[in-house]
Amino acid sequence: MPPDYEMESYWNARFENETHFEWLGDGSDTIIPHLHTHLLSLRVPSPSRPARLLHIGAGTSSLSERIRELYRNVYGTQVDEQAIVNMDFAEKVVAREREKEAALAVGGLGNGMQWICADALKWRELKAALDPGGEERTFDLVVDKSTSDAISCAQDISYSKPDPSFHPVLKELLALQEGRKLDIPPVQLLAIHLASLVRPGGLHIRVKRQQPLLLANHAHPRRPLPPPPLHASPYSSLRVYTMPVTLDMDASTSDAPARRQLANLSLAVAKCKKIVVVTGFPASDGLYALVKQQYPDVVLKGRDLFDASLFRDPTSTAVFYTFISRLKKSIDIATPSPTHRFLKTLDSKRKLLRSYTQNIDGLEERAGLVGTSSDEVKTHGKGKSKIKTREVRNVQLHGDIHRVRCTFCSADYPCASEHLETFLAGMAPDCPECAVRSTARVARSARALKVGKLRPAIVLYDEPHPLGDDIGTIQSADIARKPDMLIIMGTSLKVHGFKKLVKGFARTVHESAPHPSVSAGSPMKKNAKNFAGKVIFVNKTAPGSEWDGIIDYHIVGETDRWVEKVIEDWKKARPSDWEVQKTLVATGDATTGGTFNVAKEITNTMGTKAGKGAQRKAVRQRENTQLPEDEIWDISLPLPEAPPSPSKRPQSRCHYHDVESSPSKKSREGARAVREPIHFEERGLLFGNTTNSKVRNAPEDDFDLGENVRKSKAAKKISKPRIPTSRVEVVLESRLSSRKALT
Numbered sequence: 001m002p003p004d005y006e007m008e009s010y011w012n013a014r015f016e017n018e019t020h021f022e023w024l025g026d027g028s029d030t031i032i033p034h035l036h037t038h039l040l041s042l043r044v045p046s047p048s049r050p051a052r053l054l055h056i057g058a059g060t061s062s063l064s065e066r067i068r069e070l071y072r073n074v075y076g077t078q079v080d081e082q083a084i085v086n087m088d089f090a091e092k093v094v095a096r097e098r099e100k101e102a103a104l105a106v107g108g109l110g111n112g113m114q115w116i117c118a119d120a121l122k123w124r125e126l127k128a129a130l131d132p133g134g135e136e137r138t139f140d141l142v143v144d145k146s147t148s149d150a151i152s153c154a155q156d157i158s159y160s161k162p163d164p165s166f167h168p169v170l171k172e173l174l175a176l177q178e179g180r181k182l183d184i185p186p187v188q189l190l191a192i193h194l195a196s197l198v199r200p201g202g203l204h205i206r207v208k209r210q211q212p213l214l215l216a217n218h219a220h221p222r223r224p225l226p227p228p229p230l231h232a233s234p235y236s237s238l239r240v241y242t243m244p245v246t247l248d249m250d251a252s253t254s255d256a257p258a259r260r261q262l263a264n265l266s267l268a269v270a271k272c273k274k275i276v277v278v279t280g281f282p283a284s285d286g287l288y289a290l291v292k293q294q295y296p297d298v299v300l301k302g303r304d305l306f307d308a309s310l311f312r313d314p315t316s317t318a319v320f321y322t323f324i325s326r327l328k329k330s331i332d333i334a335t336p337s338p339t340h341r342f343l344k345t346l347d348s349k350r351k352l353l354r355s356y357t358q359n360i361d362g363l364e365e366r367a368g369l370v371g372t373s374s375d376e377v378k379t380h381g382k383g384k385s386k387i388k389t390r391e392v393r394n395v396q397l398h399g400d401i402h403r404v405r406c407t408f409c410s411a412d413y414p415c416a417s418e419h420l421e422t423f424l425a426g427m428a429p430d431c432p433e434c435a436v437r438s439t440a441r442v443a444r445s446a447r448a449l450k451v452g453k454l455r456p457a458i459v460l461y462d463e464p465h466p467l468g469d470d471i472g473t474i475q476s477a478d479i480a481r482k483p484d485m486l487i488i489m490g491t492s493l494k495v496h497g498f499k500k501l502v503k504g505f506a507r508t509v510h511e512s513a514p515h516p517s518v519s520a521g522s523p524m525k526k527n528a529k530n531f532a533g534k535v536i537f538v539n540k541t542a543p544g545s546e547w548d549g550i551i552d553y554h555i556v557g558e559t560d561r562w563v564e565k566v567i568e569d570w571k572k573a574r575p576s577d578w579e580v581q582k583t584l585v586a587t588g589d590a591t592t593g594g595t596f597n598v599a600k601e602i603t604n605t606m607g608t609k610a611g612k613g614a615q616r617k618a619v620r621q622r623e624n625t626q627l628p629e630d631e632i633w634d635i636s637l638p639l640p641e642a643p644p645s646p647s648k649r650p651q652s653r654c655h656y657h658d659v660e661s662s663p664s665k666k667s668r669e670g671a672r673a674v675r676e677p678i679h680f681e682e683r684g685l686l687f688g689n690t691t692n693s694k695v696r697n698a699p700e701d702d703f704d705l706g707e708n709v710r711k712s713k714a715a716k717k718i719s720k721p722r723i724p725t726s727r728v729e730v731v732l733e734s735r736l737s738s739r740k741a742l743t
Helices: 008-014 032-043 063-078 091-104 123-130 147-151 168-177 186-195 256-271 285-294 308-312 314-332 338-348 363-367 417-424 432-443 468-480 496-511 559-573 614-623 663-674
Strands: 053-056 084-088 114-117 139-145 157-159 182-184 198-207 245-248 275-279 352-357 394-396 399-406 412-414 454-458 485-489 534-538 553-556 584-586 596-598
Touching: 008 091, 032 063, 032 139, 032 198, 053 063, 063 084, 063 139, 084 091, 084 123, 091 114, 114 123, 139 147, 147 186, 168 182, 168 186, 182 186, 186 198, 245 256, 256 485, 256 534, 256 553, 256 559, 275 338, 275 496, 308 314, 314 399, 314 417, 314 454, 338 352, 338 363, 338 559, 352 468, 394 468, 468 496, 485 496, 496 534
Parallel strands: 053 084, 053 139, 084 114, 139 198, 245 553, 275 352, 275 485, 352 394, 485 534, 534 553
Antiparallel strands: 157 182, 399 412, 399 454, 584 596
16 A cells, blocks of 8 residues: 555644655756746845745745855845745644754744644644735745655545635636535645635745646636636646656666556557657767867867868867768768658658658668658759658768768758768868869859869758758648647757757647646546656756756656667557558559459458447458468459540531420421532532431332430440459468467
8 A cells, every 4th residue: 555645643643753855856957946036036126125935835844944045145234034934734843944044043943944734635733824915924935845746645625615725716616516515636625725825926836756737827816707617727726846757777777667658658659640750869989989089289179070170270179080980981881770760660651741850870870760861852943952851761860871961052962982981080171063163164264163172961069050941841730720739859958959859849839738627526647648748758858957848758768678668669559550562563464454362361450349249240250261372263354445446537416306496406307408518519618528428329128227215324235244364373371370369
């Protein structure tokens, strides 16, 4: 049984002998930076009035001391520690901390931090302890470090009728139920109570290990009614900063909750349809060590080799060219990793919205994802070539090492072996385009042009991207399509432009996350749907504190290992996504209807849902029917016939009947019948209508075909299909196992 974290008796018994306990750290790298920024912004208009701060669930954590130190640093001699209010519902810890404050305070208890005993879920008790009756008794800051984690362990609180001790918002929520029972999670009740204590424009910081539940945000109880839904946040006085949930791949084998969360994340990847994947650049320390042997006197770090400032010095430029030559040769013998194949799998399953990478090795294109540097996505015409954004599957944020670019005319060429040999010597080859233009001018007795140098077509730090406008267009288009998941893999998240891109996508993913409605008696289920709209960070090192509230999950481990687990869980949870529909392949002459063999097994690739009744069962039985090996089906199909072409010669009579014809058509038809035909010999024409003319000296009866009456479609004789001259044989191999064996 888990501990009763929500019970007051549990914490009183625990604090009997425990003098210090930290959960999720002391807040130095999570809460204090945000408090410092907000305190400085509040000090500008009111330098003499310290901001009032409420710390709920203070307990024995040292966060209270960190807050006291922060106030002393910000306000100096004007600090008033009474503006810091620490609250806990454990009487023993409150009494003990009051004694400490009395001993530390110079002028007595009134000059130190306040410690009050109150239950945040009981509005009358909370109001009496804090007295939030007026504007002067509200708080500029409310801090919650994992208190909501403990409260969330409690069951939903049931309300049936209003009570005078309830919060005004809770009373009106009960009125909207019209006598029905209202079940509300305790974390949401905490949010309703605390929102009334925060001054409009204030800041409410929550740090919790679990994912944030839906919050009700009412900045002041005097807001107009009816109140908004529980998941709405129309005011800006409540902000939530959530630390990423850390899941260790190594510990998941023995940690059942972590293993369950990893499986849910894998299922969420399988269910999402618009995933954005961002990958980083791997370290090349081994290659840099080889370059160091050739240039022992040069002092350069690994990151310095990718900074645009290296071109200012000839020595660092030579080191850069040598390093790129060795890096290119090592990339040429490399093969796509499981991470690259995972990206291709997402793309083939129509779940990848786009891939953004800092890599310059081009392995994504080898795996099947067309990049921005590929010739397939560039338009070839007059003027500057443009990129076909719809055909780009992988955006190369730092260019491609497989190409070289002129520093003068920006001409682009594939990186050949002769370029690598020149780079290895620490030099840059001449641009062929510039050399041709210069030679042509000299041949015309004109002044020679400057010939540029070819450099690797990669984008260094602090260097503008040649395709910056196109990449911005692609990013804007992807944000407009509202991605439902962001996966970040193998990056330190320290480059400014890259961080801006990741934060933009993370904001869009969180905004497009589904918000399940909270109704009476409907508990919050942690299934794959709740994991949609999340940001997943896969890296061996943890992200910095600036990513709190942006990254939802930090998976500790190698990216290849994680993607292999995702594929494994995906195949177990949704085997229908991996079924392949197999086709018939002609073994003979296809033009004459040769035999066909089964090349692929017919399976359900559409993932039809169950519940179709007998119809789906009949289809399944029909698919699994085993045929004799020597059975051959003789299929006779009518050969297509060409439709008769309409005659272009003038008709001798109108195709309308007398009843159907209009008066004008009748008059024209009558005049045509009276007119006598004139033979072509009498007309003196060069060409005559000999086909329709009468044959001279022939009996009239031989050509009396009777009245030319048009037959209706119903009376038209149905011709029998022609028997084909060829024989089509279809050989179907039996399925080895039933569909149930696949699940």
